[in-house]
Amino acid sequence: MSHHDARETRLLGPRVSTGIGWGALVALVLLGLFGLWGAPPDEVQGDAQRLMYVHVPTAWLAYLAFFVTAIASALYLWPRTRARVWDRLAGVSAELGVIFTGLTLVLGSIWGRAVWGVWWAWDARLVTTAVLFFLYLGYLALRRTSGDPSVGAKRNAIAALIAFIDVPIVHFSVEWWRTLHQQATVFNPRLSAEISGVMAWTLWLSVLAFTLLYVFLLDRRYRLAALEDDLDDRELDRAIAARVADAQPAGMASS
Amino acid sequence: MSLAGEVRLVAGKDLRIEARSRVTLAQVLPFGGIVLLLFAFALDPDRGRLAAVAPGLFWVAVLLAALLAIGRSFAIEQQNGARDGLRLSGIDGAAVFLGKTIAVAAQLLLLEVVLGFGVAVLYGVDVTSVVVLVVAGVAATAGLAATGTLFGVLAAGLRTRETLLPLLLLPVITPVMLGATRAFESGLGGEPAEAWPWIALLGAFAVLYLSVGVLAFGPLWEDS
Numbered sequence: 001m002s003h004h005d006a007r008e009t010r011l012l013g014p015r016v017s018t019g020i021g022w023g024a025l026v027a028l029v030l031l032g033l034f035g036l037w038g039a040p041p042d043e044v045q046g047d048a049q050r051l052m053y054v055h056v057p058t059a060w061l062a063y064l065a066f067f068v069t070a071i072a073s074a075l076y077l078w079p080r081t082r083a084r085v086w087d088r089l090a091g092v093s094a095e096l097g098v099i100f101t102g103l104t105l106v107l108g109s110i111w112g113r114a115v116w117g118v119w120w121a122w123d124a125r126l127v128t129t130a131v132l133f134f135l136y137l138g139y140l141a142l143r144r145t146s147g148d149p150s151v152g153a154k155r156n157a158i159a160a161l162i163a164f165i166d167v168p169i170v171h172f173s174v175e176w177w178r179t180l181h182q183q184a185t186v187f188n189p190r191l192s193a194e195i196s197g198v199m200a201w202t203l204w205l206s207v208l209a210f211t212l213l214y215v216f217l218l219d220r221r222y223r224l225a226a227l228e229d230d231l232d233d234r235e236l237d238r239a240i241a242a243r244v245a246d247a248q249p250a251g252m253a254s255s
Numbered sequence: 256m257s258l259a260g261e262v263r264l265v266a267g268k269d270l271r272i273e274a275r276s277r278v279t280l281a282q283v284l285p286f287g288g289i290v291l292l293l294f295a296f297a298l299d300p301d302r303g304r305l306a307a308v309a310p311g312l313f314w315v316a317v318l319l320a321a322l323l324a325i326g327r328s329f330a331i332e333q334q335n336g337a338r339d340g341l342r343l344s345g346i347d348g349a350a351v352f353l354g355k356t357i358a359v360a361a362q363l364l365l366l367e368v369v370l371g372f373g374v375a376v377l378y379g380v381d382v383t384s385v386v387v388l389v390v391a392g393v394a395a396t397a398g399l400a401a402t403g404t405l406f407g408v409l410a411a412g413l414r415t416r417e418t419l420l421p422l423l424l425l426p427v428i429t430p431v432m433l434g435a436t437r438a439f440e441s442g443l444g445g446e447p448a449e450a451w452p453w454i455a456l457l458g459a460f461a462v463l464y465l466s467v468g469v470l471a472f473g474p475l476w477e478d479s
Contacts (some may be wrong), residue, residue, distance in 0.1 A: 135426040142423060147412045151478040159409055159423070160472050165467070166427045173456060175432040177437070 027209030065097030265354025310439035346472025382448035
């Protein structure tokens with residue numbers, strides 16, 4: 001049985017996982033120190049700009065998580081690489097993606113209130129992120145509807161890929177509809193000219209800290225999902241064994 | 256049998272069931288009509304506000320009615336083992352997809368014509384380009400029917416399919432809602448030339464999801 005295979009019940013070794021967890025914790029503490037005190041306040045936005053150090057990494061993680069979901073789903077659909085590990089990985093990464101998308105929306109809204117004076121603006125990136133949130137909530141709802149696991153896994157993988165190819169179309173159409181957001185800063189080639197040294201370092205630290213956190217959470221959530229599946233299998237095995245034992249005449253079971 | 260023949264068979268079967276049961280005519284169409292009335296209650300009809308937002312209201316009404324039509328397209332396969340019969344018939348999954356998409360699209364087009372007249376009469380809009388309205392309507396309907404049929408089979412056979420289908424489908428078709436509304440704004444009182452980029456988007460969306468459906472429907476259909 002594939003579920004007794006040790007490689008399928010863990011993504012990372014226990015030591016690696018713990019190491020990454022500690023790394024994430026240290027990086028987050030450093031980020032807190034640099035983000036709140038180390039980096040200077042923004043010339044225009046003041047302290048409100050410090051929200052960038054949590055808003056940008058959560059947005060980056062949301063996209064990374066959905067990208068991982070898409071890759072894992074494609075690997076599940078490809079007959080040669082079809083394995084339960086990919087279905088499970090796609091599901092747990094999408095869960096994290098939805099959480100980080102929700103955080104991105106909330107943090108962005110708070111930042112928007114402080115800087116623009118409104119909680120929400122009908123800006124292209126905001127609207128795309130909101131649609132993304134609902135797109136993957138639907139995917140998670142589909143996953144939760146249980147059925148035959150092997151049939152369900154194929155259906156989930158196809159749904160994840162459809163959601164993934166929809167994201168650029170949504171983004172393109174919404175951007176066409178309205179464009180007034182500032183240009184992306186982190187992935188801009190003129191980075192050094194736009195934000196100062198300590199601020200840039202803090203931003204990169206935030207991306208590193210949150211990425212480590214994502215890997216750690218992904219591993220732990222995966223382990224939990226694997227244990228849950230294993231529990232289901234074992235309970236069924238035990239129930240069958242108990243039923244078989246009941247059917248045997250008394251005395252035979254003890255011998 | 257050729258693919259076109261199989262497509263025609265499946266589309267004909269669905270449309271024949273509809274012609275005899277009259278669910279779209281007697282239930283989905285009146286539903287769209289009452290939605291148009293409700294919009295007038297929600298927005299004050301006296302200040303010309305309805306005419307200004309008529310394109311958006313029209314497409315929201317179509318979208319809501321489309322959810323019912325798509326649900327119906329797979330509900331008819333649930334009864335009397337129809338789905339198993341269709342699967343055993345040896346008809347290619349792609350043909351089932353295209354046939355069901357055409358049947359849904361035909362019903363939606365009828366619905367759009369009737370609701371279009373309703374919007375024109377009730378909301379008092381000016382038509383500046385019939386060509387834009389027809390082309391945008393056909394392109395949007397193709398995309399809507401293709402994605403609807405694809406998600407219809409994805410949700411088919413699940414316990415929560417009635418509530419799952421809208422949640423899955425509505426976020427995916429936001430580009431259709433955007434493009435069709437903008438194109439209709441140009442065709443209803445706006446500048447018709449501005450509609451064509453949006454119609455191109457609607458066309459690209461339809462082609463993309465028709466291709467995805469042809470590829471993915473088969474495996475989903477066999478397992479549903």
